[in-house]
Amino acid sequence: MSPSIPFKFNFNSLFEFCQVYSTMSGQGGSFKIVFARHGESEWTKNNWFCGWYDAHLSQKGVEEAHASAKVLKDGGYTFDVAFTSLLTRARHTLDIILSDIGQPDLPVVAHWRLNERHYGDLTGYNKEEMAAKYGLEQLQIWRRKFDVLPPPMDENHKYYSSIVNNPKLKSQPDIEFPTVESLETTMARSLPFWNEKVVPEILSGKRVLLVTHGTTLRGLVKHLDGLSDDAIMKLNLPTGMPFYYLLDQKLKPIVSMQFFSDRETVEKAMALVASISHKLPD
Template identity: 45%
Template structure:
């Protein structure tokens, strides 16, 4: 049996033991004849820049070989064994999210599923940290400063400048051609990112969930943290303790009439594996030198 985890005040807690095939049955909801629907969010598989421990943000890094395997063996397996079905899938405009989604849908025989890729679900822009190794930056600026840039709610990394090696490839990415110039970021905190992610979620995705469509979102670590903060009402202070690992599905269930969440947030993974991946995500990691 695997264990599911709930999020409360920004901290991950074990709250019950479940099998993959009995995910979030919402027994209480059934007792009340409440109509509910589920939403699943997955952070993309490991990218080539995750592997190198680089700040990635809006740089369009491909999935690594391991990331592609994780999309199959972690994401798709958990969804299949949990018997979760989908009507629509969303991803960011970044290729690592789109590749993860494509692999997962192929594994689930859902290649004809409606798919929407939108820049509002892009990872946060890491500004001038883009392309630099996290450990090298910690050695230069101190671990406290780097973790503040990574995890604090309203701390902005330095804005990207034209001499950054990835500035022009980001600005000229064809996938971003429809972004209004006034909305194209040079740096983002979690707070700033939420100003684009949450309205899109509420006005587009969540309306579909409450309308009965079963939605899968493949996005990024900070986007998943933003949605968890919004849905679970995590405080500005406690959100720094929330880390979302690659490839592990996160399931939410909602009352379709009121929009309120039913039960606790659930990660579909074995307890030991989940904790191991969370610690990996939280770590600043090693230099690639």
């Protein structure tokens, strides 16, 4: 497949070590995998902690999904298998992409281990409100420390029942409902799925598309690039903007996180994510 011309983005020096040796899939026994964060959800639009709550895409999110599909279609991309979470916002994004690129019947594996980070008691609350309640410093620790857990969600939480009784989740025989997660514990549940289900498909030579959530993707980026705990928490991934990795036979990056969109578009999108993330009171 022949991709759009990507660019090397240094993410404020987080990825200065990334070297682009090739942009062609299959060169020298390499493997390409395409990732995308889902489009904006109704809760993201309101700056609410979403986590495992099954929010739907906003109208902007739907448009972002179509835009994601366009850059892939324009680059001539097709896939053999796709992976996503069990949450509607990720699956809807994937379905739009597959329909737009002409592969609506592509095999899809949806699994709870690719769900977003569970934000515990913060779920459903506006980030500004939580800063006022707990203090800005404490809220930022919960959000931006690799291994720190927010307060857990208990059975009295207003969204507890809707999460644990979500038929798509409840029907999974092996599901483990968390009450709260950090990036560390999110990685602990998602990486076994990556290693056991996604990696074999990559190594078999299949063209893989993975559409999931911001924190889940952050964990995969940390895993692939070996980033420090502090470095990965500074990464802001835009919604609805695909990127790819080119991996060698040991699944080490030859090309790290290359977006298909032009540099200016990606920079603006990342700045927007950062501004929303920091839209908290002084």
